[in-house]
Structures are given as C-alpha cells and as structure tokens.
Amino acid sequence: MIDAKEIEHLAELARIEVGKEETVALAKDIEAILGYVTLVQKVAGGTEVPDGHTEHTPVNVMREDVNPHESGIYTDALLSLAPERDGQYVKVKKIL
Amino acid sequence: MIDLKNLTVKKAHTAFIKNEYSALDLSEAYLKNIEAKNKELNVYLEVFDDVREQAKEADKKIKAGKAEMLTGIPLAIKDNILIQGRRVGAASKILDGYVAPYDATAIKKLKDAGAVFLGRTNMDEFAMGGSTENSAYGVTKNPNDTSRVSGGSSGGSAAAVAADMALAALGSDTGGSVRQPASFCGVVGFKPTYGTVSRSGLIAFGSSLDCIGPITKTVEDAEIVFDCIRGEDSLDSTSVELPKTNSKHPTKELKIGVPRGFVEADGIDSEVLKNFNESLEGLKKTGAKIVDVDVPSLQYALACYYIIAPAEASANLARFDGVKYGPRLSGENGIGDYFKTRALFGPEVRRRIILGTYVLSAGYYDAYYGKALAARSAICADFARSFEKVDIIAVPTSPTHAWKIGEKSDPLSVYLADIFTVTANIVGIPAISVPSGKTKSGLPLGLQLIAPVGYDQKLFDVCKSIF
Numbered sequence: 001m002i003d004a005k006e007i008e009h010l011a012e013l014a015r016i017e018v019g020k021e022e023t024v025a026l027a028k029d030i031e032a033i034l035g036y037v038t039l040v041q042k043v044a045g046g047t048e049v050p051d052g053h054t055e056h057t058p059v060n061v062m063r064e065d066v067n068p069h070e071s072g073i074y075t076d077a078l079l080s081l082a083p084e085r086d087g088q089y090v091k092v093k094k095i096l
Numbered sequence: 097m098i099d100l101k102n103l104t105v106k107k108a109h110t111a112f113i114k115n116e117y118s119a120l121d122l123s124e125a126y127l128k129n130i131e132a133k134n135k136e137l138n139v140y141l142e143v144f145d146d147v148r149e150q151a152k153e154a155d156k157k158i159k160a161g162k163a164e165m166l167t168g169i170p171l172a173i174k175d176n177i178l179i180q181g182r183r184v185g186a187a188s189k190i191l192d193g194y195v196a197p198y199d200a201t202a203i204k205k206l207k208d209a210g211a212v213f214l215g216r217t218n219m220d221e222f223a224m225g226g227s228t229e230n231s232a233y234g235v236t237k238n239p240n241d242t243s244r245v246s247g248g249s250s251g252g253s254a255a256a257v258a259a260d261m262a263l264a265a266l267g268s269d270t271g272g273s274v275r276q277p278a279s280f281c282g283v284v285g286f287k288p289t290y291g292t293v294s295r296s297g298l299i300a301f302g303s304s305l306d307c308i309g310p311i312t313k314t315v316e317d318a319e320i321v322f323d324c325i326r327g328e329d330s331l332d333s334t335s336v337e338l339p340k341t342n343s344k345h346p347t348k349e350l351k352i353g354v355p356r357g358f359v360e361a362d363g364i365d366s367e368v369l370k371n372f373n374e375s376l377e378g379l380k381k382t383g384a385k386i387v388d389v390d391v392p393s394l395q396y397a398l399a400c401y402y403i404i405a406p407a408e409a410s411a412n413l414a415r416f417d418g419v420k421y422g423p424r425l426s427g428e429n430g431i432g433d434y435f436k437t438r439a440l441f442g443p444e445v446r447r448r449i450i451l452g453t454y455v456l457s458a459g460y461y462d463a464y465y466g467k468a469l470a471a472r473s474a475i476c477a478d479f480a481r482s483f484e485k486v487d488i489i490a491v492p493t494s495p496t497h498a499w500k501i502g503e504k505s506d507p508l509s510v511y512l513a514d515i516f517t518v519t520a521n522i523v524g525i526p527a528i529s530v531p532s533g534k535t536k537s538g539l540p541l542g543l544q545l546i547a548p549v550g551y552d553q554k555l556f557d558v559c560k561s562i563f
Contacts, residue, residue: 007450014410014453015417016446017435030451032508037455039399040467043474060333077197083424092419093430 002031098125100260105317108263109165112158119158119168122263123151123212126170130214130261137237137246139255141175142183143215150212157210165320167210172262174253175216176223177308178297179203186299187231188221190416190440192423200297201332202266202308202325209324214262217252221442222413223273223301225249226513227499230444235501238280240540244498247277253311254281264312264321270301271401272493272517274309275529279493279542282531285311286318288552290524291336293322294329302408303334305401305521315530315559322552339550350558352379352545353389353486363512364495367535372492375532375543379490382562389482389489393474394519400475401518402511403455403468410452413445447507472522479523483548488558491516493529493542516544526552530563 004023007030011018018026075088084091098117111117127147134140144150147170154168173179176186178196180203185191199207206213220230228236228251236251238244239259246255250267254277257265267274269287278285286309293308300306310321328337354376360369376386418424418437425436441449455464482489495515504510520527525546532543547555 002454010450010453010457011446013457014449015414015431015434015438016441016449017439018446022443022446026447026450029447029507030454032506033402033451033511034454034464036508036511037399037402037464037468040396040403040471041463043393043396043467043471061330061335062333063330074197078420081194081197081421083418083422090419093433095430 002027002034098122100125100129100263103263104314105165105169105264105312105320108169109163109167112163112168118151119154119212120148120151122168123147123170123214126214126260126262129259133239133259133261136242137239137255137259137261138218138234139236139252139259139261140172140215141185141187141218141233141252144182144213147212147214154210154212164209166206166324168212170212170214170263171206172214172217172253172256172265173203174250174265174267175219176268176299177203177266178299179213182216184216184299186222187219187228187233188440188442188445189232190422190437192440194422196297198297200308201294201329203297205325205327211324214256217250217256217265219252220249220273220444222299222409222445223249223268223270224409224444224448226272226276226510227504228252229501230442232442237501238498240282240538241498243500244539245280245501247280247494247498249273249277250285250311251277251280254278254283254285257281257283257311257313264310264317266321266325267309267311268298268301269307269309269521270305271405271514271521274307274311275517275527275542275544276494276514278311279529279531279544280498280540282534282540283311283313284315284318284531285309285529285542286322286555287520287527288322288326289336289338289526289549290521291332291334292326292338292552294327294332294335296329296331300412302405303412304408305405307521315528315556315563318528319556319560338552350384350488351486352376352384352386353482353489354386355391355394355489355491356388358391358394359491363515364492365497368492368495368497368541371533371535371541372543376490379562387486389486391478391482391489393471393478396471397475397519397522398511398515400468400471401514401522402451403464404472404522406448406452407456407465407468408452409445410449410456413441413449416441444507475519476523479519479525479548487547487554489546491544491546493517493544497535497539497541520546523549525549526555528555528559530559
C-alpha cells in the first residue's frame with residue numbers, strides 16, 4: 001500500500017518538489033499502476049542474466065581509450081548552456 | 097500548384113531532377129500549409145526561420161547534379177532530436193531555452209543528404225504518453241478530427257505528415273510512440289531493430305527501448321528515410337549494423353502468425369478487431385498463410401514495460417538538475433535548487449520518475465525491476481520460438497482509434513492503450529504500422545506487422561507488395 005508519506009519519501013529521493021495535494025493524487029495513481037504491473041511477479045525466474053546469448057542480443061560496444069579530441073574544443077559550447085557560469089566553471093550555490 | 101496530397105519522396109525527387117519545380121517551391125508549399133493549419137492543429141512548436149535558405153542550398157546541389165533521394169525533401173523533426181544550433185526541448189519546461197550543441201547522428205546523415213528541416217514537432221513531454229496531451233505546450237489535434245488526439249508521443253510528427261505540413265518526419269519510439277500516432281493519423285510509422293539507428297542526439301527516455309523511426313505517407317518513403325539514417329555509430333555504444341537479409345519474400349510463401357488470445361482479450365474496440373480481421377483476409381488473398389501463434393508471455397508485456405521504462409527514465413532524467421543546462425530555479429541552498437528546478441517536470445514525467453524510483457529502490461528491486469527483466473527474457477524467448485514457425489507476426493497497432501481530447505484522465509487507462517506496441521521495444525525487433533482503413537466515423541486505423549531482429553527490410557518488402 002502506497003500512501004502520501006511514501007510518495008513524499010520517493011519524491012525526496014528523486015529530488016522533486018511535490019505539493020501536498022499532488023502527493024495524495026500520486027499515491028492513488030502509483031498504487032493503481034503497481035497493482036497492474038505486479039503481474040510480472042507471476043513470471044518464473046529471477047534477476048539472473050538469461051542463457052542463450054545470441055548474435056543479435058544488444059551489447060555495449062566500447063572503444064579503445066585512445067585518440068582523444070583536442071582538449072578544450074567543446075568546452076565553451078557546453079559551458080555556455082549552463083544557467084550560471086564563472087569563467088571555465090559551472091557555478092552552483094555553496095555546498096560546504 | 098504542387099499536389100502535396102499525393103506527393104511521395106520519390107515523386108518530389110523526380111520533379112526536382114526534371115526541373116518541374118524546385119526544392120524552394122516545395123518548401124514554400126509546405127510553409128503555406130503550416131501557416132494555414134498550425135494555429136489550429138498545434139503540430140509545430142517552432143517553424144525554423146531559415147527553411148528557404150536550406151531549400152536554396154538543396155537546389156544548388158540539385159542543379160549541380162548531386163541530388164540524393166532526400167535532397168530538398170522537407171522534413172518535420174520531433175522535439176527530442178538534436179539539430180545543432182537550434183532549440184530543442186522534449187516539449188518540457190525543464191529544457192526551456194536549451195539550444196542543441198551538436199547534431200544527432202540521424203540528423204547529420206539527413207543534412208549530408210541535403211534534406212530540409214521545416215521545424216520541430218510537438219510531443220508528449222520526454223516522449224511519455226500516447227496523445228501529446230502531456231506536452232507542456234498543449235495538445236496536437238488530429239487532422240482527421242480536431243476534437244481528437246493525434247496519438248503520441250510523436251503526435252506532432254504524425255499529424256505533420258497527415259496534414260501535408262511535411263513530406264516526411266522523424267519520431268522516436270520507446271513503447272509505440274512512432275507507430276501509434278501513425279495509426280491514429282492514417283500514415284505509416286516504422287520502428288527499426290534496436291540499435292540500427294544511432295541514439296546519439298536523441299534525448300534519452302528508456303535507453304534499452306528508445307529508437308528513432310520515420311513517419312511517412314508510404315512504406316517506400318519510410319524505407320528511404322530509414323536507409324538514410326541507419327548505420328553503426330561510434331557515438332552510440334549499443335548501435336549495430338543491420339545484417340544483410342534476403343529481401344525477396346513473395347507473400348505467397350509468407351507465413352503470418354496471429355496471437356489470437358492476446359489480440360482478442362478484453363479492451364480491444366470491436367471496430368478495431370473487425371478491421372484487423374478484414375486486413376488478415378486481405379493478406380490471405382495475396383497468398384500469405386495466416387496461422388495462430390501462442391505467445392504466452394505476452395500477457396506480461398505491458399507490465400514489464402511499465403516497470404523497465406519508468407526505471408530507466410528515472411535514471412536518465414536525473415541529469416536535469418538545473419546545473420548543466422536548462423533553467424535553474426533558485427531554492428534555499430544547492431539541493432533546494434534541484435527540488436525547485438525539477439518541479440518543472442510535468443505531472444506525467446514526475447509520476448514516472450517516482451514510479452521508477454520506487455521499482456528500483458532496495459526493498460522492491462527484486463519484486464519489480466528484477467521480475468520485469470525475467471519477464472523480458474521470457475518474452476524474447478517466446479518470440480524467438482514463434483519466429484521459428486512464422487515469418488511475421490500481425491497485431492493491431494492500437495486497441496482503439498484516436499480518443500477525444502481530455503477523455504482519458506486516469507494514467508493507467510492511457511498505459512493500457514500501449515498493449516500492442518510495447519512488445520517490439522521490449523524484444524528489440526522491428527515493427528511497422530500501416531494504414532488499414534477507417535472506422536465508420538472516419539477515424540484511421542493501423543495494422544502492425546512485426547519481424548525478427550534484423551529483418552527490417554523484410555517488413556518493407558512485404559508491405560510494399562501488399563499495400
């Protein structure tokens with residue numbers, strides 16, 4: 001059973017501000033959705049990776065850690081997207 | 097006057113080559129339609145201000161005899177695919193003002209081919225939804241009936257093609273977001289084999305499910321766009337090169353499997369079922385053999401999807417924190433900034449992040465996410481077994497036609513409408529939705545054909561020989 005208190009906790013974990021009214025509505029929605037998706041618990045088997053790795057099973061393709069691009073060529077383009085910037089830094093509020 | 101209604105990519109290409117009209121003329125014709133219709137339909141979030149310049153560049157290429165099939169073809173691009181230097185926002189307030197710093201690989205390929213980008217199209221926020229009602233910028237109305245939704249999440253792209261506001265479009269498909277709006281709007285939507293089109297530059301939702309796919313008027317057009325954007329890409333670590341398949345599959349030897357029990361379960365609209373059975377009769381007449389297939393694990397598909405997709409979304413969307421990009425709303429302290437900024441997510445996105453956080457939390461991981469992965473394996477295995485017996489599996493694209501705007505307020509009821517489309521994403525296989533007729537009241541319906549991994553070409557060949 002999901003209640004408003006649990007939603008508040010989850011919202012805190014997810015770093016999302018939700019209003020009081022919304023927590024109640026969310027609790028009702030999430031409860032209904034979980035009630036449906038609980039169906040998967042009837043499936044046999046656990047969380048282990050299945051056998052039968054076929055040729056088409058997606059795999060992560062890694063590249064060699066070589067030939068980096070020239071340092072700094074993308075810095076300005078990316079930093080210019082930050083809401084607040086201080087020179088070559090992204091600026092945030094004081095943490096410590 | 098260019099006859100946009102009956103225009104295809106190939107026809108436009110031929111007209112350019114023969115100098116019947118220019119790429120600029122064609123873009124002007126679409127801009128005129130957009131001008132006339134966009135206010136009512138809300139298809140485009142932005143029409144680019146340099147369309148004519150792009151078209152002139154394409155005309156230069158055509159004049160120089162260097163025209164490729166997509167040179168000068170006016171396209172609509174879903175608002176979650178990056179085009180360098182242009183606004184992109186996944187129809188979310190949290191990306192308000194964001195300008196793409198690079199091109200998506202699919203976009204780069206289209207640029208190289210000389211395609212013209214008309215604008216960015218409306219969608220459900222972060223591609224979460226099936227109606228565009230979750231867009232932060234209002235719903236896209238269905239061109240066939242403006243009291244109804246265009247489907248989603250790529251509703252803007254599908255409506256653009258259906259209303260002749262673009263010749264073709266790109267959408268993205270995580271659980272049916274290309275195929276379902278295509279069926280609601282009466283056009284073709286294709287979801288490729290997972291990994292065949294690079295995800296680089298597609299704003300992430302569920303990374304193990306996301307695919308970019310074309311929305312077009314004809315199957316041939318879908319094939320042309322797909323052939324341009326596909327290919328292995330070092331910028332997407334799960335990208336694959338499509339294996340070459342023998343593409344000549346005459347329908348007289350074609351075996352089409354129908355999971356009867358699944359299709360006829362509760363919730364399917366009677367007109368949809370009737371139309372589906374008529375489509376199967378039509379397929380039989382072309383020589384295809386229709387057989388029943390039993391795919392028992394299909395009953396878990398939707399539940400599996402609505403655990404895996406929110407789980408992946410909750411992780412993917414953690415990056416929107418008001419630090420690196422997008423707006424920042426100021427809180428009492430650093431962490432307060434996160435809470436305030438992330439409240440910019442719309443209600444459906446918040447719901448899914450919280451659901452994803454729940455199913456991934458320590459106490460519930462095994463019961464939900466773990467079991468969903470087990471279900472995914474079972475569904476994959478069932479499909480592999482079915483494809484030993486049949487070449488293609490047919491199901492309706494959606495259990496209903498386009499619904500009325502505002503009709504579905506309960507999130508679970510919207511999720512249930514994805515019942516026939518999520519499976520192709522769970523398994524990673526290609527699927528296409530083709531128009532299969534209309535309801536009595538004139539609303540389009542779609543037939544969905546699904547093939548094994550890597551058999552994308554077969555879907556095109558079969559559809560072209562039938563439709």
